[in-house]
Amino acid sequence: MDYKKGRYSSLIKPIFGFIDLVIINMAVFYFEINLKNVYVFCLYISVSWIIIAVKNHFYEVQRHTRLIQIAPLLFRQIVFFTIALYAFIGFFKQPSVSRLSLGNYLLLVFILICVFKFLTIFLLKKYRTVLRGNIRKVIVIGNNDKARQLIKTFNKRLDFGYKFEAEFSLKDKEFSLENCFDYVIENNIDEIYFSVAELSNKQINKLIDFADNNLRELKFIPDNKDIYSKKLKYEYYDYIPILSLRAIPLQESVNKFVKRLFDILFSLFIIVFILSWLTPILAIFIKLESKGPVFFKQSRNGFNYQEFDCYKFRSMTPNKNAHLLQATKGDLRITKIGALIRKTSIDELPQFFNVLFGDMSVVGPRPHMVSHTNMYAQRIDKFMVRHFVKPGITGLAQVSGFRGEVETDKDIINRVKYDIFYIENWSLLLDVKIAVQTLTNAIKGEEKAY
Known part of the structure; x- marks a missing residue:
């Protein structure tokens, strides 16, 4: 479980967006548009451009x-931006604005x-083709016309940025999914493509479970076979x-930018507004009741299974089992002030520093202790899917009744179900809710807040 997913740069698209905003704002100053307040206009067109681009x-x-x-994208973007631009005249009541200059601005x-x-x-295509940067390593499971066409596309279209590593054919007597899984792990394969026609339902389920539990992206070449009721994304690679x-x-x-903001x-x-004055007060009470640090630091697994230090206000007396055993009801390790801050979840507030540093999000799957994560990864199906996104201070599972101590496997199974639903259906509105x-x-106050 030490795989670190090799993602392409997540900065590419935000940088493109920033440059577009620079273009639409700088172009304003090349024309005499007769604006009352050019800065209000720049703010208006920037917000309008972002909203239209998202939609x-x-x-x-x-x-x-x-x-x-790409042509339809450009056309729709400019058309709706034009409508928003001319709406500015009526919305802000600026009849003196030169329509001709505004038209020349739009053309530029x-x-x-x-x-x-x-x-x-x-340039990106040349970067992938010539310098072989921004590469994703892939394998194909299947030996039929469509699988061979896809392999040919990977090898021919270097500008796509895929590096074909191996083909696994079920017609080979020595074929087994276990050998395929070993190859994926040993060679750090990023994406697995397979032909639905050549695998049984049992084999497909096994492949899905492997991909989920090992943070690999799984994609398949569709045919007339029954497709599972999943939230599927349909794409074309050339004509495949x-x-x-x-x-x-x-x-x-x-979406990543919006959530990070x-x-x-x-x-x-x-x-x-809260930790700046609350921290000194809690520090005094924590220190008065027991010796030890004000903050408690614990290693947990986050995005792509990477470990990070998760911070809390210390709510227990210092003990050797703090990194191994969860707090239980009536736990003698918990101090008096600790019981109070745990009941109100105040002990979690220092994790907002984790959020600011980028290790966590405000909302997301709750991270577990490393020892528990390793255990659940082996025992609980699809547990590793939770690590496709950053962990959160709170999450959908926690507000749905599955927070605190894991007493039975049913608790963690239900927590994983809610976390996967959140990952697949994220929206900013859901985070706020x-x-x-x-x-x-x-x-x-909550029953399991102890």
């Missing part, structure tokens, strides 16, 4: 997206955005149809 999926151009598919923006869009795509088994919204750069603003608010519900539960 239009303007920056969701994948490595295998064809150029012909359209030309610059188009040139930049196609130029960056061209591909289905992605699990669509994760937070793998999209725009929410995390930073929320954590800064808590740190500045969970954060509000967490605050409400903390005020009311």
